[in-house]
Amino acid sequence: MGNFSRALGIGFILNSCVAMANDKLIRWTGTEDQDATLKHVVEKLSQKLGRPISQQDFLLEDDRDLAFNHYQRWVQVLDHVPIHGKSIRIWKELNSEKAIQVEAALQSPSLLNRTLEPIESVRSTLSSEKTVALAREMILANSEDPHFMGLEWKDEWIHGELVRVVKIRGKRGYHFVFIDFRQGKVISHKYREFPQVDPPTDDEGLSIPVQVYPIYEEAEEREQTLPRISAELRHIKRQIPIVEGDFYAPLKTKQYFDFNFDPTLGDTEAGRAQGHWSMSYLKGQAAKIRSELPQTQNDWSKGVLLQGQFATINIHPDAIPKFNPGFQIRASTAFFPNWIETSHDGKPAQEMIPSHAFAGKPLQFPNEAWDRPAHRLPDHNPAQYLNDGFDEIQVYYAINTLFENLQARGFKDPELSTRPFNAFLFNPDIASRNNAFYTDDTINFTTYSPHEKNYARDNSTIWHELGHGVMDRLMGDSIELADTGGLSEGMADFVAALVIQSVTQGKPFPGSKKFRIINKTGFYLTNEVHDDGEAYGGAMKDFMDAVIGAHAENGLNQVADIVLETMRLTRDFPGLNASDWFDHLLFADSLGRPGLRQPGELKPFLLTALAERNFKLGEGSVAEFHLVNLATHQEIESESPGSRNAPILVRIPKDGKAHFDLSVQVKSSQHFSFHYPLQIRVEYKGGPLQGALHWTGKEKEAQTYLLNSEADQASIPLEVSGTCDEINRADGSCVDFAYIQVWNSGETERPAAKKRFYLQVKNP
Ligand SMILES: [Zn+2]
Numbered sequence: 025m026g027n028f029s030r031a032l033g034i035g036f037i038l039n040s041c042v043a044m045a046n047d048k049l050i051r052w053t054g055t056e057d058q059d060a061t062l063k064h065v066v067e068k069l070s071q072k073l074g075r076p077i078s079q080q081d082f083l084l085e086d087d088r089d090l091a092f093n094h095y096q097r098w099v100q101v102l103d104h105v106p107i108h109g110k111s112i113r114i115w116k117e118l119n120s121e122k123a124i125q126v127e128a129a130l131q132s133p134s135l136l137n138r139t140l141e142p143i144e145s146v147r148s149t150l151s152s153e154k155t156v157a158l159a160r161e162m163i164l165a166n167s168e169d170p171h172f173m174g175l176e177w178k179d180e181w182i183h184g185e186l187v188r189v190v191k192i193r194g195k196r197g198y199h200f201v202f203i204d205f206r207q208g209k210v211i212s213h214k215y216r217e218f219p220q221v222d223p224p225t226d227d228e229g230l231s232i233p234v235q236v237y238p239i240y241e242e243a244e245e246r247e248q249t250l251p252r253i254s255a256e257l258r259h260i261k262r263q264i265p266i267v268e269g270d271f272y273a274p275l276k277t278k279q280y281f282d283f284n285f286d287p288t289l290g291d292t293e294a295g296r297a298q299g300h301w302s303m304s305y306l307k308g309q310a311a312k313i314r315s316e317l318p319q320t321q322n323d324w325s326k327g328v329l330l331q332g333q334f335a336t337i338n339i340h341p342d343a344i345p346k347f348n349p350g351f352q353i354r355a356s357t358a359f360f361p362n363w364i365e366t367s368h369d370g371k372p373a374q375e376m377i378p379s380h381a382f383a384g385k386p387l388q389f390p391n392e393a394w395d396r397p398a399h400r401l402p403d404h405n406p407a408q409y410l411n412d413g414f415d416e417i418q419v420y421y422a423i424n425t426l427f428e429n430l431q432a433r434g435f436k437d438p439e440l441s442t443r444p445f446n447a448f449l450f451n452p453d454i455a456s457r458n459n460a461f462y463t464d465d466t467i468n469f470t471t472y473s474p475h476e477k478n479y480a481r482d483n484s485t486i487w488h489e490l491g492h493g494v495m496d497r498l499m500g501d502s503i504e505l506a507d508t509g510g511l512s513e514g515m516a517d518f519v520a521a522l523v524i525q526s527v528t529q530g531k532p533f534p535g536s537k538k539f540r541i542i543n544k545t546g547f548y549l550t551n552e553v554h555d556d557g558e559a560y561g562g563a564m565k566d567f568m569d570a571v572i573g574a575h576a577e578n579g580l581n582q583v584a585d586i587v588l589e590t591m592r593l594t595r596d597f598p599g600l601n602a603s604d605w606f607d608h609l610l611f612a613d614s615l616g617r618p619g620l621r622q623p624g625e626l627k628p629f630l631l632t633a634l635a636e637r638n639f640k641l642g643e644g645s646v647a648e649f650h651l652v653n654l655a656t657h658q659e660i661e662s663e664s665p666g667s668r669n670a671p672i673l674v675r676i677p678k679d680g681k682a683h684f685d686l687s688v689q690v691k692s693s694q695h696f697s698f699h700y701p702l703q704i705r706v707e708y709k710g711g712p713l714q715g716a717l718h719w720t721g722k723e724k725e726a727q728t729y730l731l732n733s734e735a736d737q738a739s740i741p742l743e744v745s746g747t748c749d750e751i752n753r754a755d756g757s758c759v760d761f762a763y764i765q766v767w768n769s770g771e772t773e774r775p776a777a778k779k780r781f782y783l784q785v786k787n788p
Contacts, residue, residue, distance in 0.1 A: 049598070050128045053611070060116040060123035062098065069112070069128055077130070082112060086500065090592045091436040092617075093117060093124050097502070097596050100130055103143035107131050108180040108187075109504060109598040125611070129598045137184045137206075146205055147179060150188055152286040152300060154208075159190040159201040160282065160374075162213050169194035169215065169455075172374045173363040176287055176303060179205075187211070193363075193463075195455050215669065218461035218468075229333060230260035230322070232393050236421045238527060241400060241481035243535030249400045250534060257393075257420055258428075259333040265317035267355040267380070275309055275378040282374040303361070306378060310359040317357070327386020328393075329354070330416055335423035336446045337416040338381035340468075343450035347407035349385070356383040358446050381448060385413030393417070398481070404472040406450050415480040419447045419469070422486040429526040430494065430519075433584035437592075440497040445490060449480060455754045462489040484520050484539065491519030498591035506601035510556025515591075517541040517561035521568070522584055530572065541565045542774075546638030546696060547602055549649045549766070549777030551662045559637055560602065566633035571626060582621045586612050606634065606641060638696040647696040649777040651764055654685040654739070660781055671759050671782035678787055680746040681720070686781060688738040690731065690766060698776065699768040704729040704738045705775070707763040716752045717760035717785055718745040740764065744783055757786035 050072055054060075057068065062079055070077050082098035083106070089095075093115045100110035112128040155177060164170050174193035179186065185204055192199040197217035204211045235252040242249055270276075280301050289295025290302025322328055330337035338356045339349075362379040365372065387393040396414045409415050423445050427435075435441045449469045456470040460479035467489050469480045479485045495515055505511050521541050528536075542565065545558035564587070572579035589612040594600055597608075609630060616623035631641075638647050651660045660666040674682045692698050706727040708719045720743035721727060729738040748758035761782040765775035 048129075050130075051126065052123075053125050054117075054123040057126075058122050060114050060121050060126065062096075062112075062114070065112060065114060065126055065128075069130065073130065075132065085111075085502075086596070089118060089438050090115075090498075090595075091434060091441070092589065093592065094119075095592070095595055097500070102133050102136060102181060103138070105143065105147075105186065106178075106180050107136070108182040109502075111502070111596065111598070113596055115593060115595075124615070125593060127597070131181075135184050136181050137186070143186075146186060149208065150203065150205055152289065153283045155188060155190060155203065156283045156285060158203055158210050159192055159199075162201050162210055163192055163194070163199050166199065166213075166215065169196050169199070171195045171363075172282065172365075174303065174361055174376070175282065175285055178287065195453060196459075196461075218463045228259065230257075230262055230328065232257045232260065232328065232387060232390065234393050234396070234417050234421065235398070236418050237398075237481055237483065239483050239524065239533055240477070240485075240535075241398070242477060243533075243538070249398075252398060255421055257330070257332075257417065258424055259335075260328060261322055261331050261333065263319040264322040264329060264331045265314060265357050266320045267317065267357055271313060271317065271355070271357075272310060272359070272378045272380055274313060275306060280306070280376040280378070281368055282376075283368075306361075307359060310378065314357050314359075324387075324389055327388050329356070329383045329386055330420045331356070331383070332420065332424065332444065334427045334442070334444050335420050336444055337384050337420050338446060338448050339384055339410065340448045340451040341379055341381055342452050343406070343410065344382055346452045347410050347450065349407070349410050351385045351411065351413075354383045354386070355380050358448075360448075384416040384449070385411070387413075400478075403474050404476070404478055406452065406471045409478070409480075410450055415449055415469070415478070416447075418481050418483075419449065419467075419486065422483040423447065423467070423490065425483070425527065426487050426490050426494075426519075426523050429523050430584070430588070433522075433526075433581055434588050435494070437498065443497075445493055455752075457752075460485050460489055462492040465493065467493070484524060487520035487523045488516045491516035494519055495591060498588065499594055500596040502596040502598075503594070504597070504599050506599045506604075509553050510550070510558075511560050511600065511602070511605055513554050513557025514541075514560025514562075514564065515557075515587075517557060518564045518568075518587070521561070521565055522580070522587070525568070525572070525580055526584075529577075544636075544771070544774040544776050545778065546647065546776055548638055548646045549779075551651065551660055551779040552668050553662070555778055555780070556662075559639075560605075563633050563637045563639065566636065567626075567630050570629045570633060574629070578620075582626060585617055585620055586626060589615075589617075602639060603641060606630065606639075635695075638693070640695055644695060645693045647693040647698065648691040649766060649779065650687075650689045650691075651779040651781070652687045653781075654687055660686075660779060666781050666783075668761070668780060668782055671761075671784040674744060674783050674785045675788050676746040676785065678746045682744050682746075682783075682785075684742045684744075684781075684783075686740040686742065686764065688729070688731070688740060688764060688766075689734075689736070690777065691734055698734075698766070699770065700732055701769055702731040703767040703769075704731060704740070705763075705765045705767060706740055706742075707765065711761070711763045711780075714760060714763070716748055716750040716758035717783060718747055718749045719743065719762065720745065722749075742781070744785060746785060746787060748785055753784070755786070757784055759784045 066079050081100055083101050085099045086097040096114045098112040100107045110129055110131045114126050115124040116122055163172055171194045177188055177190040179188050188203040190201040200214045201210055202212045233256055236255045238253050284299050286300040287302045289300040291305050338358045358381045360379045360381045362377045364375055366375045397412050398414045446466045451470045458472055458476045459470045461468050472478045541561040543558045543562045545562055547559040550556045568583045571583050590609045593608045593612055613626045614623050653666055658664055663669055666672050676682050688704050690698050708722040709715045742762055752758050761780040764779050766777035767775045
């Protein structure tokens with residue numbers, strides 16, 4: 025099952041399920057009770073809960089050594105079906121039964137809505153075909169991302185009901201469709217964008233000297249390129265598989281239609297005999313094919329391919345026919361499930377073709393690698409970049425650099441710290457333009473508009489995306505983030521900041537003051553995942569800067585160690601919010617690390633950083649920022665109409681206009697004060713990926729309003745035109761937001777609070 029949930033990442037979206045009434049997290053530490061055997065833990069929990077539970081109620085889903093402790097996750101099951109988010113998690117000392125931390129979130133079976141029918145007959149009411157049909161109908165009606173590029177599902181008890189959770193991969197994110205067994209219908213649908221932007225050997229591998237950008241090609245605004253430095257591409261494999269022809273052809277003796285997909289039956293021989301299939305089975309078969317391929321030298325005689333221990337470089341299959349590279353094309357072995365739209369028995373269907381990607385331009389001889397041109401082309405011409413072959417060098421370097429700098433600071437977890445990230449470059453899909461995203465051990469690059477950055481040459485973005493990967497690995501498959509999930513964005517930024525700090529030793533460089541992580545954003549004062557992430561990232565960056573200020577280079581080692589350890593200690597946490605995160609950070613601090621940090625040494629630095637961020641550990645109120653759509657009197661929160669996840673659809677002709685009125689009001693708390701007169705700024709461009717909509721007044725400076733006191737309220741009229749400035753959706757529409765920011769009196773650098781208001785403009 026580990027496999028399934030890795031791909032599922034469902035935790036990020038089910039946060040509402042976390043807070044069932046009787047559902048308090050039970051937690052103790054090794055100081056309170058040392059015995060970490062399951063038998064003892066279950067007995068102790070029975071006592072604490074006042075009802076008997078037994079070892080048979082749990083299934084071991086994760087059992088692994090982490091860098092400094094051993095971790096087990098026992099999932100609570102009823103009738104063999106996992107109860108969503110319910111488990112016992114045990115961290116113990118390596119090679120002993122001595123507890124470090126035990127956490128349990130359990131559910132009383134009496135709260136589950138069971139029928140007298142046997143569970144298997146209930147589950148059989150929802151066939152694979154019906155599951156796929158229901159999910160497909162939901163996705164194809166979705167205007168944000170009506171694409172179908174892979175699916176998975178699992179059955180769980182959620183909110184007491186037996187539910188099938190179907191996860192469909194689209195082009196830009198994942199759809200989650202929840203089907204209730206009793207009702208036999210879809211009860212909800214959610215959409216989440218991808219977080220954007222081989223066994224290890226002792227052999228060090230090949231090293232090749234190259235010139236790369238230490239941080240990025242160009243700083244924020246202008247197209248002025250920065251100098252490159254000399255560096256080495258390390259850990260390149262000396263032996264790689266020989267790939268000739270269609271080596272995944274053995275997988276193509278069958279057709280893989282969506283309606284035959286079944287993650288459970290497809291994993292069994294009997295199920296496959298009935299025509300079912302599963303992705304985990306196919307991935308396993310693909311790995312087997314790869315392992316049986318004959319090996320060849322990866323050397324200058326045929327040209328070196330960037331297939332390394334920590335990184336593999338691949339060209340997206342669609343880029344080959346589209347950009348027609350002038351070098352000899354060789355297949356790469358990375359498995360690429362290629363979903364196509366087709367038909368079966370006259371009905372529309374999706375079919376998965378087992379495919380591979382391609383290798384980049386072979387490095388022909390040492391000087392060729394060194395001299396690869398890194399022209400910044402005015403139009404970011406992808407065909408030329410592909411032929412120049414520089415982007416692949418930069419991406420390989422960036423991935424290796426992240427591993428090297430984190431491994432040197434305690435990222436030593438078996439397998440998790442050595443498994444490679446596979447990069448796919450030049451995805452030509454227009455809907456994915458100007459993007460880089462992480463999913464499922466891969467980092468993906470697209471093509472770029474003339475005035476945007478080329479993310480394949482931007483280590484800060486690459487390290488952010490890989491930061492998601494590091495978190496995925498350390499925080500586990502079943503982690504659930506509460507709030508907007510901003511912790512994930514903020515900590516991805518923080519992983520990038522750690523690597524940048526390590527690479528530059530804190531020396532400034534062009535644009536170094538402009539990173540999103542350098543901000544004054546408070547907790548609870550945003551409505552979008554990246555903005556919410558600023559509060560997390562900003563607080564953590566303040567914390568890091570303070571520790572480095574006091575302890576220099578050793579401070580960086582201390583901070584990296586405590587943050588990675590906190591990720592381990594929050595592994596699979598059900599509903600992790602800011603308080604839980606910082607509580608566990610303090611717990612990691614209290615454990616200390618012999619030779620590196622004393623128990624409790626970093627606590628004062630953290631508390632100081634949090635005091636500036638509208639954050640309170642424990643009880644107490646927080647400051648508020650209200651943004652309301654006056655037409656509906658609805659607050660624009662992270663899931664409501666007008667949010668990133670639910671833009672308001674505006675259907676008007678090209679020459680039409682639509683009006684909206686918003687109101688803004690703020691409220692200070694005992695611990696966090698706004699400074700009056702406050703300036704409210706409305707910005708239409710300059711934000712991340714902003715600029716597709718044509719707002720009235722967009723060409724002018726930001727619109728501003730003043731609030732003189734807490735009783736004041738600003739009314740903000742907005743008007744949008746039916747003509748998009750840039751089409752950024754495949755259906756010819758455009759999606760964009762107005763940025764409403766709260767600036768304290770006298771503040772010139774960064775706002776304290778900000779919210780976004782999203783529209784999608786489509787012509788009838
Ligand atoms: Zn991200």
